[in-house]
Each structure stands twice: as C-alpha cells, then as structure tokens.
Amino acid sequence: MEFAEPLHLQSGSSISHYSLTIETYGTLNAERSNAVLVCHALNASHHVAGHYADDPQNLGWWDNMVGPGKPLDTNRFFVIGVNNLGSCFGSTGPMSLDPLTGRPYGARFPVVTVEDWVNAQARVADAFGIDRFAAVMGGSLGGMQALAWSILYPERVGHCIIVASTPKLSAQNIAFNEVARSAILSDPDFHGGDYYAHNIKPRRGLRVARMIGHITYLSDDDMASKFGRALRRAEGALDAYNFNFEVEFEVESYLRYQGDKFADFFDANTYLLITRALDYFDPAKAYDGNLTAALAGTSAQYLVISFGTDWRFAPARSREIVKALLDHKRAVTYGEIDAPHGHDAFLLDDPRYHNLVRAYYERIAEEVGA
Amino acid sequence: MEFAEPLHLQSGSSISHYSLTIETYGTLNAERSNAVLVCHALNASHHVAGHYADDPQNLGWWDNMVGPGKPLDTNRFFVIGVNNLGSCFGSTGPMSLDPLTGRPYGARFPVVTVEDWVNAQARVADAFGIDRFAAVMGGSLGGMQALAWSILYPERVGHCIIVASTPKLSAQNIAFNEVARSAILSDPDFHGGDYYAHNIKPRRGLRVARMIGHITYLSDDDMASKFGRALRRAEGALDAYNFNFEVEFEVESYLRYQGDKFADFFDANTYLLITRALDYFDPAKAYDGNLTAALAGTSAQYLVISFGTDWRFAPARSREIVKALLDHKRAVTYGEIDAPHGHDAFLLDDPRYHNLVRAYYERIAEEVGA
Numbered sequence: 001m002e003f004a005e006p007l008h009l010q011s012g013s014s015i016s017h018y019s020l021t022i023e024t025y026g027t028l029n030a031e032r033s034n035a036v037l038v039c040h041a042l043n044a045s046h047h048v049a050g051h052y053a054d055d056p057q058n059l060g061w062w063d064n065m066v067g068p069g070k071p072l073d074t075n076r077f078f079v080i081g082v083n084n085l086g087s088c089f090g091s092t093g094p095m096s097l098d099p100l101t102g103r104p105y106g107a108r109f110p111v112v113t114v115e116d117w118v119n120a121q122a123r124v125a126d127a128f129g130i131d132r133f134a135a136v137m138g139g140s141l142g143g144m145q146a147l148a149w150s151i152l153y154p155e156r157v158g159h160c161i162i163v164a165s166t167p168k169l170s171a172q173n174i175a176f177n178e179v180a181r182s183a184i185l186s187d188p189d190f191h192g193g194d195y196y197a198h199n200i201k202p203r204r205g206l207r208v209a210r211m212i213g214h215i216t217y218l219s220d221d222d223m224a225s226k227f228g229r230a231l232r233r234a235e236g237a238l239d240a241y242n243f244n245f246e247v248e249f250e251v252e253s254y255l256r257y258q259g260d261k262f263a264d265f266f267d268a269n270t271y272l273l274i275t276r277a278l279d280y281f282d283p284a285k286a287y288d289g290n291l292t293a294a295l296a297g298t299s300a301q302y303l304v305i306s307f308g309t310d311w312r313f314a315p316a317r318s319r320e321i322v323k324a325l326l327d328h329k330r331a332v333t334y335g336e337i338d339a340p341h342g343h344d345a346f347l348l349d350d351p352r353y354h355n356l357v358r359a360y361y362e363r364i365a366e367e368v369g370a
Numbered sequence: 371m372e373f374a375e376p377l378h379l380q381s382g383s384s385i386s387h388y389s390l391t392i393e394t395y396g397t398l399n400a401e402r403s404n405a406v407l408v409c410h411a412l413n414a415s416h417h418v419a420g421h422y423a424d425d426p427q428n429l430g431w432w433d434n435m436v437g438p439g440k441p442l443d444t445n446r447f448f449v450i451g452v453n454n455l456g457s458c459f460g461s462t463g464p465m466s467l468d469p470l471t472g473r474p475y476g477a478r479f480p481v482v483t484v485e486d487w488v489n490a491q492a493r494v495a496d497a498f499g500i501d502r503f504a505a506v507m508g509g510s511l512g513g514m515q516a517l518a519w520s521i522l523y524p525e526r527v528g529h530c531i532i533v534a535s536t537p538k539l540s541a542q543n544i545a546f547n548e549v550a551r552s553a554i555l556s557d558p559d560f561h562g563g564d565y566y567a568h569n570i571k572p573r574r575g576l577r578v579a580r581m582i583g584h585i586t587y588l589s590d591d592d593m594a595s596k597f598g599r600a601l602r603r604a605e606g607a608l609d610a611y612n613f614n615f616e617v618e619f620e621v622e623s624y625l626r627y628q629g630d631k632f633a634d635f636f637d638a639n640t641y642l643l644i645t646r647a648l649d650y651f652d653p654a655k656a657y658d659g660n661l662t663a664a665l666a667g668t669s670a671q672y673l674v675i676s677f678g679t680d681w682r683f684a685p686a687r688s689r690e691i692v693k694a695l696l697d698h699k700r701a702v703t704y705g706e707i708d709a710p711h712g713h714d715a716f717l718l719d720d721p722r723y724h725n726l727v728r729a730y731y732e733r734i735a736e737e738v739g740a
Contacts, residue, residue, distance in 0.1 A: 011613035034435065106566065111613040171593035171621045172585060177728045179581040181615060186574040188558055210576060211549040214541060220681075223541035239687040241650055243381035243481040244641055245551060251541045252548045259552070272615055277668070279619065280611055282599065 001127060007085070007120055013110040017099060020124060021046050021083040021090030025066060026074035028128065034370035035130045036086035037121060038066060039138030039158050042213070043266060045089035048081035049074070062139075064349040071358035076370040077134065085120050086112045086273040094269030095196065105269075107193025112273060115280045118148045125156065128226040134368045135361070137161035139346035140313065141274070144281045147321065150300040151283055159364055160300040161357070164310055164346035167291050167324070168282040168316035173312065176216055177275040180209035184268045193269050202268045207259035209271055213288050219309035219342030227251035236299045271369070301331040303360045305346075305353065308336060312343040333360060371497060373579040377490055379454070387469060389417050390494060391453040391460030395436065396444035398498065404740035405500045407491060408436060409508030409515035412583070412644050413636060415459035418451035419444070432509075434719040441728035446740040447504065454487045454493055456643040464639030465566065475639075477563025482643060484511070484651045488518045495526065504738045505731070507531035509716035510683065511644070515653045517691065520670040521653055529729070529734055531691040534680055534716035536687035537661050537694070538652040543682065546586055547645040550579035554638045563639050568658045572638045577629035579641055584628050589679035589712030596622035661694040671701040673730045675723065677715040678708045702732060 001020050008014045023046040028035060038048050040061065066072045066079055083091040086109060094109040101108075111206050120164070127132065136149040136157050141245040143165025146200035170356045184190060187205030191198050218226075231239060232249040247253045287293035302325055306318035324335045335356045339345040345353070364370070371390050378384045393416040398405060406419050407499045410431065419430035419437045436449055450646060455629050458477060464479040470611040471478075496502065508521040513535025520530040539547070557575030561568050575695055588596075600620040601609060617623045657663035676688035685706050692704045705726045709715040715723070734740070 011611075013613075046713060131404060168599065171597040171619070172588075172590045173580075173598065174599070174619050175593065175621050175625055178619075178625055179585065182581060182626070183553060183578045185615065186577070207556070208553045210548060211545075211552060212582065215549065218436045218542075220540060220542045227541040229538065229541065229544070229655075241381075241390050242381075243646075243650075245555060245646065249541070249548075251545050255545055255548055256552070276615065280613075311664065336565045 001124060003120075003123055005057055006121075007116070008122075009110050009116045010113045013113050014093070015085070015110060018085060018092035020085065020092070020120060022124060023047055023081045025049055025081075026077055029077040029370065031369065032128075033132070033134060033368040034155035034365075035080065035125070035128065035133050036072060037074070037080050037082070037125070037133050037136045037149070039117075039121070039136065039142035040081065040084065041138070041140040042141045042262075042271075042278070044142075046081040046083040046091075047088065048079065049343065062347065065354070065357065072137070072327065072361055073356045073365075076365050077082055077361070080124065080128070082121050082124055082292070084117045084274075086270060086277075088270040088303045091229070093192070094273070095267055104194075104196045106196060107269065109269060109273065111276055113277050114144045114148050117277070118145055118152050119175045121145070121149075122153060122156070132156045132158060133161040133370065134364050135161055137163075138165070139163035140165055141278055144278075145222055145259070148281070148283065149292060150302070152295065154297055154299040157300040159303065159360075159370065161303045161305075161360070162318070162321060163305045164307055164313055164343055165321075166313040167284060167321050174244040174279050175299065176212055177279055179210050183208035183212075184271060187268075190268060191367040193272075201263065203263040206263040206266060206268050208270060208365075210266075211259040212260035214255060216312045217342060217344045219311060219340060222341050222344075223251060223311060223339075225340070227254060235326070285337065291320060295324045295328060295330075298325070298330060300326070302331045302356070303335075305335045305337060307341070307343070307345040307353075308338045309315065309340055310343045310345060322349050371488075372493060373493060375493075377486070377493075379480055379486045380483040381481050385455070385462070385480060388455060388462035388490075389614075390455065390462070390490060392494060393417055393451045394420055395449040395451075396447055397446040398500070399740065400730040402498075402500050403504060403738040404446065405450065405495070405498065405503050405507045406733075407443070407450050407452070407495070407503050407519070407557060408441060408619040409433065409491070409506065409512035410451065410454065410457075410509070411486075411510040412641075412648070412665065413632070414498065414512075415457065416460070416461075418452040419450060420447065432717065435724070437452065439722045442507070442731055443735075444499035446735050447508070447731070449602045450494065450498070452491050452645075454482075454492050456482045456640060456664075456674045458640040458645075463637065464563070464585075464643070465637055468632055474564075474566040476566060477639065479639060481646055483647050484514050484518050485522060487647070488522050490525060491515070491519075492526070502526045502528060503686075504734050504740065505531055507533075508535070509533035510535055511648055514648075518651070519662065520652065520668045520672070524669040529673065529731070530730055531673045531675075532631070532688070532691060533675045534677055534683055534688075534713055535691075536683040537650055537654060537691050540687075540739075544649050546582055547649055550582050551642055551645055553578035553582075554641060557638075560638060565638070573635065576621070576633040576638050576641060577635060580632035581625045581629040582618065584625060586682045587712060589681065591679060592711050593621060595673040595710070603712040661690060662697040665694045665698060665700075668695070668700060673703045675705045675707065675716075675726065675729070677711070679707060679710055680713045680715060698700040709724065
C-alpha cells in the first residue's frame with residue numbers, strides 16, 4: 001500500500017513517500033465493523049497467519065492465534081497485519097532507496113516511534129474505509145501499539161488487547177537493548193549504517209544482539225528444563241568436557257543457531273530502530289510519569305494478559321496498565337497465565353491463554369455482529 | 371611466587387612453570403592457625419584490601435570486608451589473596467610468554483578449572499607452611515573455590531565461607547557467558563586469541579561482554595532506583611528525546627562507561643578462560659548430579675550467605691548447598707540478606723551482612739586462638 005502524503009513523525013522529521021506491506025485474512029463485512037488490527041513485535045511482520053502457496057514452511061508468526069476456527073477466527077473477523085515503517089519485510093525502511101539520493105536510507109532513515117506506527121496504521125484503516133476497529137491487538141511491542149491506539153484514536157478502537165506488554169521499558173529492559181545496539185554499532189561491518197553500499201552485513205553484531213534477546217525471551221526455568229547443563233555430544237559420546245571455547249553445552253548451540261539464523265534474515269538498521277521505539281515508548285512521560293492521567297481519554301474495553309514467568313515484561317507491568325484503567329473505571333479483563341515459557345509464552349499455544357482470547361473474541365463478535 | 375613443579379590440570383594438559391601473584395595482610399601466628407584464604411571472582415585479583423603507597427586510588431576489591439578492625443580482621447588473621455592462574459593481574463596467563471615459543475600463550479593457554487585453581491592455591495599454602503586454613507572464603511566464583519577447597523582438601527579447611535554463589539551454573543547463566551564470549555570471539559581484533567602480536571585488543575567484544583555482565587550483577591529494582599528512565603542531559607536541558615542512537619538514558623551512559631573502562635584493563639583471553647571455569651564448575655557432575663554425594667567427604671564448618679535480589683545466583687542456589695550439607699549433618703550457618711543490590715551486594719557494605727561475617731570470624735578466632 002503506497003502513501004504519497006508525508007507522514008509527520010514524533011521526532012519532528014517526516015517521511016514524504018512510503019509504502020507499507022500488508023496482509024489480510026477473512027472478509028470485511030458490509031458494515032465494516034468486523035476489522036481487527038494485529039500489531040507485530042520486534043522481529044515479526046505483516047505475515048501473521050497461514051502460509052503462501054509457494055512457501056509452505058513460512059508460517060505466519062501468530063498462526064496458532066489467527067485463522068479459521070482459531071481464537072481470532074478469520075471466518076468471522078477481517079484481520080489486517082501491517083509491516084511497520086522501518087521494518088525490513090517489504091515496508092519502507094532503512095534498506096529502501098531514499099528518493100532524495102537514490103541510495104538506501106541506511107542511518108538516514110528517521111527514528112520512528114510506536115505512536116508514528118499507529119499513525120501510519122490509521123492511514124491503512126482509512127484506505128480500507130474502516131472507521132473503527134472491532135479490536136486492535138498485539139503482544140509485547142505489539143501490545144504497546146494497541147495501547148497507543150486506544151490513547152491516540154479512542155473513537156476508533158472498540159477493544160484493545162494487550163498481551164505480555166508494559167506501559168514503558170524499565171532501566172533493565174533499556175540496558176539489554178543498549179547492549180544489543182552496542183554490538184551492532186561497534187561491528188566494523190556496520191559502516192555507520194551504510195553497510196549496503198559495502199555489500200556486507202554487520203552479522204557479528206546482529207548475532208550477539210539476537211542471542212541476548214533470546215535469553216530475555218525465555219524464563220530461567222524454561223531454559224533449565226529445555227537445556228539444563230546438557231552437553232552437545234554425538235550419540236554415545238562421552239559425557240565429558242572438551243575444555244575449549246567451541247560449543248560445549250546444548251544451550252550454546254541453541255543460541256548460536258538462533259543468532260546465525262537471525263543475522264541471515266534481519267536488517268541491522270531495523271534492529272536499532274525498533275529497539276529504540278521500544279525504549280522511547282512511555283505514554284505517561286507527557287504527564288509527569290502519571291499513567292492514569294495518560295489514559296484519561298481512552299474509551300475502549302480492554303483485555304490485558306500477562307505470563308507468570310515472563311521476566312522481560314513481568315505481570316507487575318501489565319498490572320500497572322490495569323490499575324491505571326481501573327482508575328477510570330474502564331471495562332478491563334485481566335488474565336495472568338501461569339505458563340513456564342517466559343516472554344515467549346505469548347507466541348505459544350497454551351489452552352488457558354487461547355481459551356481466554358477465544359471467549360473474549362466471541363463477546364466482540366456478538367457486539368459487532370461478526 | 372614461582373612454581374617450577376608442573377601443575378596437572380583437569381583438562382589433561384599441564385603447565386610446566388608458572389608464577390602466582392600474591393598479597394598478604396596481617397601476621398601468620400606461630401601455630402600457623404590463623405590463615406584465611408580469600409578467593410576472587412571473575413574480574414578481581416590478589417589485591418583484596420588496602421592500597422599501595424604509590425597508588426592511593428586503587429583500593430582492594432574487598433576492602434570493606436578485609437582489614438584492621440573489619441569483619442575479617444587482619445589484626446587477628448593472616449589473609450592471603452592469590453591472583454588465579456590464567457588471570458591478567460600478574461599471575462601466569464594468556465599474556466605471559468610461553469617458554470616453548472617465546473611468544474605470549476594467547477589461545478594456547480590451557481583451559482583451567484576451579485579445581486585447578488584450588489590445587490594451585492594449595493601449593494601456595496604449602497609454601498607458607500600452612501597445613502590448614504582457619505577459613506577459605508569467597509563470593510560468587512570465589513565461593514565456588516571455597517566450596518571446592520572443602521571437597522578437595524577437607525582436612526585443610528576449618529571453615530568454608532561461601533557468599534552469593536552456586537553449586538553450578540544454570541542454563542541461563544551459561545547462556546549469558548556464551549553471549550559474552552561470542553562478542554569477544556567474533557571481534558575481528560581478537561585474531562584467534564593472538565591479538566598481542568597485532569598490538570591490538572578486542573575492545574569491542576570485551577566492552578559488550580562487560581555490559582552484559584553488569585546487567586546480571588545488578589537487580590532490576592536496583593537499576594530502576596539508580597537510573598530509572600532518566601535521560602542523560604546537561605543541567606537545565608529539556609527533558610526530551612534526541613531521537614538517535616547515541617547515549618539517551620542514564621543507564622546507557624553507565625553501561626558504556628563500565629564497558630569502556632573494563633576494555634582498558636582486562637584481558638580478553640582471561641575473560642574467556644574465567645567464564646569457562648564458571649561454566650564447568652559442577653562438583654556433582656561426577657556423582658550423576660547428586661550434590662549430596664559430592665559433599666560426602668567434606669568436614670569443614672560452613673557459612674553460606676545469599677542476597678534476596680541476586681538473580682544471577684539466587685538464594686535458591688545457595689540453599690541447594692545448604693541442603694546437601696545438612697544431609698550430612700554438617701554445621702552450617704545460612705544467612706539470606708534482604709538487600710536491594712542484586713549479585714553485587716556481596717561486594718557492598720551492608721551492616722546485616724558484615725555483622726554476620728564479623729560474628730562468624732569472632733567464633734573462628736576463639737577456636738584457633740587468633
């Protein structure tokens with residue numbers, strides 16, 4: 001979807017012409033009342049559910065949640081996935097050609113915020129003629145977008161579904177992002193963000209960034225039960241140390257594999273942009289840190305879900321949102337799921353979690369006649 | 371202290387001739403009954419307490435704990451600090467010249483373990499004519515050495531003081547070490563460990579490694595109260611975002627500063643070696659994971675201390691040690707200190723913590739006539 005009208009960004013700069021890659025599922029009803037926007041987190045995209053005919057392996061990132069008969073049932077709802085501005089899966093981003101120079105934006109791509117993404121998504125809704133979403137939904141950074149939607153466009157959001165998210169990053173969250181960015185920024189192959197011109201990628205930095213991320217996505221207990229101290233050994237080999245710095249433990253093998261895979265498909269400038277958008281998100285900032293004040297203008301109904309072992313965005317962070325909403329007597333359903341999988345739980349198929357979302361969407365379907 | 375007798379290492383290799391840098395405090399009594407060995411953690415050294423006449427800024431790393439009138443009172447005890455083999459503060463390590471080649475060991479320095487260090491420390495005790503330590507004490511990795519002493523040389527350890535430690539790393543602990551090592555190993559200036567010959571250091575890797583480490587040393591709450599989301603701004607400047615990837619938050623400034631400082635003074639090969647020694651430590655491994663069985667031969671008395679907000683080596687890890695010791699009806703004093711400072715608490719001056727250690731040493735002093 002092409003946009004010729006400039007988008008003014010929170011930083012004060014603007015982007016004059018851009019495109020967003022979009023995927024939709026289901027059918028928009030005549031009243032246009034059954035639309036749901038699904039917002040993605042750091043490394044995902046518009047490709048929320050299903051697979052393409054020519055690429056059966058590439059399942060959408062929330063395929064267990066979204067689809068025919070799934071908790072967000074595409075037989076009833078019209079679901080839109082948007083690849084955010086600055087991401088690297090087809091939408092305009094640092095890899096795109098800057099019309100002013102004819103070369104990739106690289107480091108000159110403007111810093112974007114959660115609010116900028118929401119404004120860009122609102123134009124997508126406009127293009128579909130959707131005045132009001134039945135729901136805006138997202139997990140982690142996607143949940144921040146859903147929350148921001150309900151603040152910036154209260155009249156356009158019926159329900160706001162916020163999973164495994166937070167009203168703002170903690171110092172520790174920012175610290176992890178900063179280490180990841182430092183690994184990328186200090187990679188000699190980064191070339192100040194213009195690595196495209198050198199026909200290379202800052203793979204080492206991206207790899208380390210992703211390894212750090214992965215540790216924060218899993219719980220300590222989950223890592224213990226998945227890997228423990230098991231050594232990476234061929235069948236029948238001695239269960240003894242090799243005394244070197246190669247892969248020794250299973251958990252090392254897993255992290256290296258995840259890091260290498262990520263460095264293959266992700267763009268380093270996008271990683272910087274998106275982690276910065278995470279850092280900056282803080283709707284209470286304009287209200288002296290008072291989240292209740294920041295949510296005064298909201299009018300959506302809310303479903304907030306957290307996971308007990310999520311130490312990236314712990315349940316206490318979700319409860320801050322719930323508390324601020326209850327200060328305004330908003331209708332809030334809150335579910336704290338006792339899942340062992342840490343932050344990653346929001347992407348996994350847990351029946352208690354999925355049944356809660358399913359029941360909530362059934363209520364929405366009745367409301368909007370979906 | 372020079373050692374000409376080869377030291378056989380757990381890996382099967384050996385080191386033929388080596389030296390250890392040592393610092394002592396107080397006076398060894400005539401019975402040689404008042405000696406205490408203090409073992410250091412990742413980035414510390416033999417320089418446990420006090421300062422040198424020509425370098426008043428360089429305080430010993432446990433100066434608040436060790437000294438005249440301090441909890442470990444050097445007016446009563448003879449305290450030994452040993453820089454471990456493979457470290458970079460004067461003892462033989464990767465920066466030292468390999469007598470076989472006349473060049474620095476670099477990556478050819480053998481992998482050492484906690485048990486190897488303990489064996490090397492035992493030779494130091496021999497050189498002083500100390501048959502039995504009144505106590506062996508350490509925090510974090512130092513606590514692992516104290517525990518290993520009580521297993522390997524039960525007859526030579528009166529008391530074993532283990533602070534903020536664990537009987538083995540968890541998968542998550544290993545994962546953090548692996549990311550730190552990956553940052554170093556993938557730094558182009560690492561040159562396979564032979565960066566000395568290139569007259570350069572893998573500073574970028576060391577910097578990222580240290581930044582990761584720092585996050586795990588502090589508690590989430592401590593980071594929140596120290597830095598929160600405060601922006602790094604000149605006095606009177608606007609409290610607004612700059613929208614770039616430079617230092618924006620105070621916590622970023624802190625991490626970059628700590629990373630840069632560490633890259634100046636620490637050796638990358640030593641970082642690899644010491645994190646590997648941490649990974650490998652697991653006295654229960656030879657007993658099918660049964661820690662109780664591993665501690666069957668111990669005979670020391672124990673003081674075990676943990677800190678409530680330490681998420682690197684949480685109190686539950688100390689309690690595993692306590693439980694295994696109680697299975698053998700060993701005399702164990704266990705203190706769980708409700709301090710906000712995370713893992714770093716073991717280095718800080720908390721009165722409840724220090725009073726506990728002080729009282730324990732008073733008991734030892736009576737026992738050994740110190």
